[in-house]
Amino acid sequence: ELKVEQNPLFLSMQEGKNYTIYCNYSTTSDRLYWYRQDPGKSLESLFVLLSNGAVKQEGRLMASLDTKARLSTLHITAAVHDLSATYFCAVDHGSSNTGKLIFGQGTTLQVKP
Amino acid sequence: DAGVTQSPTHLIKTRGQQVTLRCSPKSGHDTVSWYQQALGQGPQFIFQYYEEEERQRGNFPDRFSGHQFPNYSSELNVNALLLGDSALYLCASSLRAGEQYFGPGTRLTVT
Numbered sequence: 001e002l003k004v005e006q007n008p009l010f011l012s013m014q015e016g017k018n019y020t021i022y023c024n025y026s027t028t029s030d031r032l033y034w035y036r037q038d039p040g041k042s043l044e045s046l047f048v049l050l051s052n053g054a055v056k057q058e059g060r061l062m063a064s065l066d067t068k069a070r071l072s073t074l075h076i077t078a079a080v081h082d083l084s085a086t087y088f089c090a091v092d093h094g095s096s097n098t099g100k101l102i103f104g105q106g107t108t109l110q111v112k113p
Numbered sequence: 114d115a116g117v118t119q120s121p122t123h124l125i126k127t128r129g130q131q132v133t134l135r136c137s138p139k140s141g142h143d144t145v146s147w148y149q150q151a152l153g154q155g156p157q158f159i160f161q162y163y164e165e166e167e168r169q170r171g172n173f174p175d176r177f178s179g180h181q182f183p184n185y186s187s188e189l190n191v192n193a194l195l196l197g198d199s200a201l202y203l204c205a206s207s208l209r210a211g212e213q214y215f216g217p218g219t220r221l222t223v224t
Binding site (some may be wrong): 004033035041042043045048069088090092093097098099100101102103104105106 | 120144146148154155156157158171187196203206209210211212213215216217218
């Protein structure tokens with residue numbers, strides 16, 4: 001059974017600092033997604049990572065995927081308050097793309113001025 | 114281009130009742146997946162519909178059932194509601210098993 005684990009689960013950081021969120025998964029998968037969720041809201045897609053070594057960047061966020069290590073990272077550069085949210089990684093359940101996503105527990109990021 | 118829409122936004126039901134939630138997919142999408150998100154947790158996959166059939170199912174009891182219509186819209190039905198069914202129910206649409214786009218969700222409270 002595929003398991004997805006994120007750490008840390010909660011992260012409080014100062015504006016301007018850098019940090020990394022880790023996402024480990026237990027079985028082979030072709031696709032990994034990162035989502036953002038604001039309190040009481042739905043999921044906003046941030047990144048889709050499709051292959052080993054994939055790296056994508058948008059603003060202060062950069063995501064990477066190492067399929068051999070079954071690890072993805074979401075790196076935050078020079079955090080700002082607007083990045084405060086909960087971040088989820090999700091992995092497609094099958095070895096080929098099935099659309100059944102298994103989510104991590106989420107990492108709640110709090111950026112303090 | 115309308116995104117994924119869900120109705121209702123909020124719903125309060127009593128234990129033992131039945132509820133139906135609705136989802137209209139993003140234009141051009143043919144697959145609908147449903148997720149349950151309990152407070153403070155990650156979403157959990159309930160099931161997926163494609164070509165009006167349930168294609169995949171997560172670890173949810175038979176009380177959870179669904180339907181997909183010819184226009185690709187979908188319903189989620191939950192029978193014999195339990196307090197533990199209180200959650201945010203998210204619908205996601207995609208083209209086959211491609212990238213999923215999530216709707217705003219339906220917040221279900223069971224009292």
